[in-house]
Amino acid sequence: MLKKIVKNKLNYTFYLVLLVFGIGIIIFTYNFGVSHINYSQAESISSEINEYEERLDSKKEDENLTKFILGEKIIQNNYKYSWIEKYENMIEIFDKIRDIEGRNIQLENYDISESYFAVDGIVSSLENVYDENGVLSRLKEFDFVEKIDVDTYQKANGDYSFSLEIKIKTNE
Missing domain, CATH: 1.20.5 (Single alpha-helices involved in coiled-coils or other helix-helix interfaces)
Structure with missing residues (x-):
């Protein structure tokens, strides 16, 4: 077993x-x-x-x-303003400034580049620069203007000379 x-x-x-x-x-x-x-x-x-x-x-x-x-x-870089628009904008600024020039304002020494527009001017009164129909208010109408600076003032012979610089928007 x-x-x-x-x-x-x-x-x-x-x-x-x-x-x-x-x-x-x-x-x-x-x-x-x-x-x-x-x-x-x-x-x-x-x-x-x-x-x-x-x-x-x-x-x-x-x-x-x-x-x-x-x-x-x-x-993809998505530039808001093309180079053609930049030059068209410069021409618009130039035309606007030329229209403003006749009202006791003399402009000279234009300096134009892709990102700014500068001009020297002479006015009999600063009101021509700062009032409602003045240089600054008319230039602020443009949507492509980034900044407007009036760098210097000098009084000579009862008139004011100034330097105006307009910075243009480049990319957004």
Whole structure:
């Protein structure tokens, strides 16, 4: 009877070890198959990436794409006033100042650049500069004028000479 119990336990252990070994082989085979499939997918994806990179490099060398990208960057900078608008604005300021000039105001030494407009003037009264229809109030009507400064005043022979500088908005 003791032999029979030992033999049953050995059979039981043998079958248990055989079952664990079989499960181990199945797991090993499954992992090997999955890794092989993943490796083949990784190779195909890698070759696709290399193809796309080669196509991208060839597109980057295209002159039209370069111009397009440059245009996109210019649009992204989003300048409120283009260079044409800046010059049109300068002409508007110049015309407005020329219209103002006749009312006991003499203007000279115009200095014009892309970001400012400066002029020297002579007035008989400072009211011609500061009143409701004066130089400053008329120039403040423009939405592209950022700042108006009257830097200096000097009184000579009953008249006032002044320097006027108008700063133009550049980018916003």
